[in-house]
Amino acid sequence: RESLVKTLNEARTPQELADLPMRVQQGGIIKLGDVASVSLDASIPRSIYHGNGRPAIALNILKPEDGYAVGALKSVKAFIPELQKQYAEIDFAVTTDQEPMIAVNIVGMKDALFSAVWLTMLIVLIFLQNLRAAVIVGVSIPLSFLSAFAVLYFTPFTVNMVTLSGLIIAVGMVVDAAIVVVENSWRHLDAEKHSFSALVKGVEEVIFSVWGGMLTTIVVMIPIMFVGGYVQQVLRPLSITIAATLIGSFIAAVTVVPLLLRKMAVAEKEEDVARIANTTENGLIKGFYRQVDLFLEFVTTIYLKLLRIGLRMRWSLVLAAVILLIVTARLVLPMIGRELMPRMDTGMITVKADLPPSTNATGVEAVINRMQQIIKRNENVLSISTVAGAEPGQVSFGAGGQLLQQLDIQVRLTTRDRREQNIWQIMREWRDEFALIPELINYSVSEFGATPMATSKAPIDVMISGRDPDTLFHLANDVEKRLRKVPGLNDLRLSWSKSKPETHFMPDLNLTARYKLTPQVVGEFLGLTLTGRSPSALKMHGFIDLGVRVEIGVAGRRWHEDIAQLAIPGLTGDLFLGSLGEQRNVLQPTLVTRENLQETIDILGINSVRPLSAVAADVEQVLSELNLPAGYSAKLTGTMADMAETGMRLAKALLFAFVVLYVVLYLLFENWWRPFLVMAAIPLSLIGAFWGLLIFDKPMCMPAMMGIILLGGTIVNNAIILIDFIDTSIAAGMPRHEALFESVKTRMRPILITTLSTIIGLMPLTFESAVGLERMSPLGVVASFGLLTGTLMTMVMIPVLYDLFCPETRA
Secondary structure, eight states: OOOOOOOOOOOOSHHHHHTOEEEEETTEEEEHHHHSOOOOOOOOOSEEEEETTEEOOOOOOOOOTTSOHHHHHHHHHHHHHHHHHHTTTSOOOOSSOOHHHHHHHHHHHHHHHHHHHHHHHHHHHHHHOOHHHHHHHHHHHHHHHHHHHHHHHTSSOOSSHHHHHHHHHHHHHHHHHHHHHHHHHHHHHHHTTTOHHHHHHHHHHHHHHHHHHHHHHHHTTHHHHTSOHHHHHHHHHHHHHHHHHHHHHHHHHHTHHHHHHHHHTOOSSTTHHHHHHOOOOOHHHHHHHHHHHHHHHHHHHHHHHHHHHHHHSHHHHHHHHHHHHHHHHHHHHHHHOBOSSOOOOOSEEEEEEEOOTTOOHHHHHHHHHHHHHHHHTSTTEEEEEEEEEOOTTSOOSSOTTOOTTEEEEEEEEOOGGGOSSOHHHHHHHHHHHHTTOTTOSEEEEEETTSSSSTTOSOSEEEEEEESOHHHHHHHHHHHHHHHTTSTTEEEEEESOOEEEEEEEEEEOHHHHHHTTOOHHHHHHHHHHHHTOEEEEEEOOTTSSOEEEEEOOEETTEEOOSOGGGOEEEETTEEEEGGGGEEEEEEEEESOOOEETTEEEEEEEEEEOSSOHHHHHHHHHHHHHTOOOOTTOEEEEETHHHHHHHHHHHHHHHHHHHHHHHHHHHHHHHTOSSHHHHHHTHHHHHHHHHHHHHHHTTOOBOHHHHHHHHHHHHHHHHHHHHHHHHHHHHHHTTOOHHHHHHHHHHHHHHHHHHHHHHHHHHHHHHHTTOSTTTTTTHHHHHHHHHHHHHHHHHHHHHHHHHHHHHSOOOOO
């Protein structure tokens, strides 16, 4: 039979290792312990960790790729008490934790969602002035949400900040279809004694408008779902949530709503008419409703007068609208600037700092303690996690190759609704105090998520490329001095500096050859002496495999003297290293970076006070004035480059969305010019959207662009309702101008209700009523102000454009 043969004689303890025989000479045995000290000790640390201001050992716990963050965080926290019982001598604490922020955000978003629902229902009740009608409209909201949850179930997306934002956005929109159906049907029911035929007539009259309104809003979001890149990653779940909710609202409006109207508003017998028509509101409510009616009559009268003026001055009105749009764009857009994403008070601050590379662990620890004292003085600080350096060859908190002199501090604050200072005021205070620490070469203080894309190093990143690191470092310092004059650009720092002390030993080849040595042998000797070697591992009981490190030293200590005094063994005896070559002390780069086979250095900065686009424009001006040597280049990257790429994707999506919108409108109207007439409402709405961003101090960013796309699909609904009524009335024999005036008179109430319900539903998003809504608030601002302005102008402009571009046909 076969058997595997192994020869085993492993040392299991430091003493057994020391007893290993090294050489037998003249009858005696020289053991390892005779020529070296063997001890169990900790390796020299190349990293430091502080948790909540105290030296600590940290565990970085990550969720699975397909796992849920909140579930992972809660399970870890639930297990900590068990660990504390098992290891009573160790204090366990969580120093970096996103679960409270996520929990607060989710709770706030849910509250904002409920607020949007009840505010929307209040508007519906006030304008419909009928509790039964309002209840029927309200039923469409949960049914629409159910359709959204059903769709999300079959996608990889979860109920998070983005999908909840989608539901908040959709609240005011999902009732639009039900409002149009209920309002029109009830108008016919009141006129025809609540007969079933009146209900059928009311539903059939608006089914085209409801279908068209839902379809136009959804088709403009389809390009966003497949645009690719960061845009798709962020906005696809939002678009899918809104689209699924709107589809559910349409299905409810044409199925459930008519059934409820049949049950609650159709009189089966003659005596039921009085019961259904009778309202039990008290005098105060009736008086309030009367005031609402008077207000609507007053608004309708004003619009009819404006329409008469507009029909007499058609071209002048169109020209005035075009001039207003151009002036608004030229005036407002430069003032609001552009960002990739709006700033958000996340309650988490990241501090990065660099110390001189020659600073030892004690000096690094002293600077850490001083910075932590500054941070802890703020009463809003909940936890601090500080990392310096990284252990080579180990998975640790520090980035790969991070030096001991590079600090990364993560600070968690209370949420913005629980403190008086915002995150930027706190950051400004810390910047001022950090400036008084002389050991800091440079530092940056930024809010968590300051660069929306993880691949970006900083909002402003000037990359200089070339061949020679010395020239690059000289150019980078010159550019940095120029950039410090740019207003709104803070925390400038270089990605690396030429400050790392190195000792270069250049052996004389003639001398080394004389003593039978080679540069390779000299290098191996220096490596063994200064850094040691790890030839094996000690499998000690109760421990994981411990690395055995061999080092050359004196009296049990590592060599810390001048390397020229080292004695290297040769064939003819020991030789002083200094006699074999020349020693030089030089400064080298702390980091080596390359891109496209070129050496690079980055100048990183953070914009504050001014929009990113404004700061970037000044940076580009500085770069254009540079006179760089041949073979060297400087370009602006970072978030600004990401924004350019994202802007291109959004522009393509916007163009494609409007092309698809035109095709859908053409199929609905079976006419080539009516889609242009309907889409004329879009530029009118942009006037209000741009002014809204200025009033709320929001930049033109990705959510704002998404708001414009969504606005384009929403504002056309009003135009569809008006044009459909005009076409139907003219086809029924109504005179042309009478049909124009009647469209405004008849459709004023449903258009105002749908517009106000959408705006009111967006209010929690617009006013950032919940922590976490800051990211999507520009979408709410654009949609709300654009819809309001667009609706007010559409009620006059659409009939005027209809009369202008649709000549009256004569028999």
